[in-house]
Amino acid sequence: MTAPRSATIIVDGRPVTAVAGVSLTAALVGDHRWALRRNPVDGGPRGPFCGMGVCFECEVTVDGVPSVRACLTRIRPGMRVDTTGAPNDR
């Protein structure tokens, strides 16, 4: 069986490669990137929690669109992801 096709996305300016079409949380966790945002109240790092769109802990900026839930997003080649946004929800 052939190896699965992969896709490369740009996370905070650096390339991250994962199996094409997986969830963005999978690409990030697979790259050991867990802290995706800071809590606006206590400033602490937060990462994906529920994996199904309920907790809003995995929000990142995708192709310039803020507050996108990574768990509800599938990766596309060249997708630009920013996890360094201001510690606010927007």
Place this chain on the structure above:
Amino acid sequence: MRAADVVIVGAGVLGAAAAWQLSRAGHRVVIFDRGAPGREGSGTTAGNLHVQAVHTRRPGQEVPIDSARFLPLQRAASDRWESVEDDLGASVELRRSGGFTIAETPDQCQELKEKHTWEAAAGIPTEVLDGDAAREALPLLGPTVTAATWCASDGYANPLKVTPAYLAAAAGHGAELVPYAPVREIARRGGTWRVTAGTHTVAAPVVIDVAGPWLGEIAALAGIRLRMTPVAIQMHATVRAPVTMSHLVQHIGEGLSVKQVTAGNLLIGGGWPARALNLAGRSVTSVDSLLGNVALAVRVLPFIRDLRLLRAWAGPLAATPDEMPLIGEVPGEPGFLVAGGTYAFTFAPLWGETLRGLAEGAPPPVEIADLGPDRLMTQTKTHEGRQR
């Protein structure tokens, strides 16, 4: 049955402010609420401290406020807010960083100028700015703004902190709060009122009816008929955003108030009507109102466009037919005091003090003769309350 000096019906901001004033002065106070305190008008309010004229009409409001009469009251309330945090020994997120009332049309600009002259007459300094000057002062304002008045004393206090802070301070002076105790009977024997709530009955020479939207209902228990119209209006909150705006922004011609609260959320209101008033539970918000209000907010403050709406809620208030506040003693019913009506949040420190004066038989701090319940009484007393 217990005895007290004053029984307060309703633990909203007015009941809480009155309880603090009275207990601090050494009176024995019992406060009843049918639910948790501060959850109705005082928990759903926008929390604006309106010092410049609130000329805005709530959508659906029939008569405009008589600003010339209103402004001196606003000024008196404004002075009292200055010391609220010190008085109560608590932070209520009080902020006096000023506010703009904006105009978009020539007629509205004209109104702004008129309003400015009344404000000057009442001793409230405001400044009229043209659109560019307004945008220079608050660059977040959008291009449709053609003029604005600036008032340095407009402000905000977190309503979720104000009522609890008053109640805590009152409790410190011995006031007793009895939540989840709906008042169901009020009767007078001579100079004594007997108020029954749940399993409690308290006798006192003074009853203060500050039941907000239920003010008329409580008065009716004592056989007093008052013309008050409960309505529900709604509020909208965005998610938290970076703190960029410290001022209150209102519109002179349309229902709009916007500010950013300490937590970073933008609170958008302006008296837009809820879909349904529900005095037994929570009123239901209207999506039409929601859309109208946020579209207006984005037009005036375009940066809101990039945010998300997080929550909306509706709350009840009782309006008087003339849109003026209600405060005073019910004629022929010695010791039965009422307070409520328009902008009760802004007026809370003032009405708290005024109610104490009325209870003590002392002169009120401001002229209130024309704000009394006599103008709202539909018929003479029925006595049914007494007989029960």
Place this chain on the structure above:
Amino acid sequence: MIVERDVVVVGGGPAGLTAAARLAAAGLTVTILDEQPELGGQYYRRPAPEVARRWGDHRREGGELIAGVRAAGVECRTGHLVWGLADDDRTLLAEDEAGRPVRLRGRHLVLATGAYERSFPFPGWQLPGVTTPGFAQHLAAGDHTPIGERVVLAGSGPFLLPVACSLLALGVKVAGIAEAGTPYRPGRRALGTLRHPARLRELAGYAARLARARVPVWQGAVVLRADGHDRVSSVTLAAAGRPGQAIRTVEADALCVGYGFRPQTDLARLLGCEVTADPGTGDAIPVTDPAGRSSRPDVYVIGEAAGIGGAPTARARGLAAAHDILARETGHPVPPAEARRVATAARRLGHFTALTDALYPSPAQLLDALVPALADSTMACRCESVTAGELRADAAGDVNAAKARTRAGMGPCQGRVCGFAVAGLVRGGAVFPSRVPIRPVRMTTLLELAAEDGPA
């Protein structure tokens, strides 16, 4: 845009898909919406095509069901979040993936909004690397991605077992499973499940797999705390009976904790459907008849939104609702034999759920055990960073008063994650109210909707 259909189905999991396929096959116009980028819901969540090609599709029947839905002519709208209800009380308001507004009207509304996991706080649960078991499951089964290298599972309920197995299949070291109850001891209640050989075999299969891999199952154990800097690195467990005292510390780079599922009833409540406390769990669930009809004649609530019961139950409920709608639409009841088969299946499945539920502590028992042990300094509401102590202070049994006082539940998750714990801490049974918007919605969506000719 306005979509007018005979039936609008919200939720593309087993329940919604089953109902939609049956209804469209009978000739009704049906739209199904889901917030997720693909149909399937939780149980039939679709793996990426490349994952399926290389490692296989772990739930092929899900793919077949979705193919059936499309073949039957159901209009499928993924990436659509239903966030509100218009003032006419029947038009659903949605936002599509690009943030455009979509309004939907159906003569029948079928709510198949599923469930989410029941969480309970502990010190350190906000650390990255602490997740729900469902997230680990989705990463493993759908994305072929291990959640960590050394994983601890904790909480309660049968779901921990398949998640552990999915992790093992990826070569992950499962350091152990902490189960708050003591279900895995032979007893009379366990025997009742023998009447459901298929489901029991499933559970027994998981247990055997875990035994082969020598995964320890610590029964009667709960998480005392998680430690780590920027990411969890160790987990300390306590005995459920004495939850304050550490019994063991385990190294782990991921900790997945869940206490079963809670029905997602926000949309049903927004539509005014009557709710009642589930006798088993105490959660508010919509009142429905066996066909899923709610107190509103035009609204059906099916699948786990109507009560937790697993995917086969969700499918049975979907079919029952479809039959009821078809009977009302055509005037011809479904052939009694078919209707009877569905009803019997649903009943048997319900019986099985009750039996398995009885093996594990009920949510009320969990609260009794966990709430007193929760330290005041523990963060209870993750969004607004509110502590257990703040919620406990003058708790009056009223979650909404507690929300106003502390801001718990005011953040973007709108109280879904903390709701169970908040209710326990303030000793209130009530849930946070459901109001528009039921999820945060973009202003741009609202502006576009306002610019259309009004919402209704």
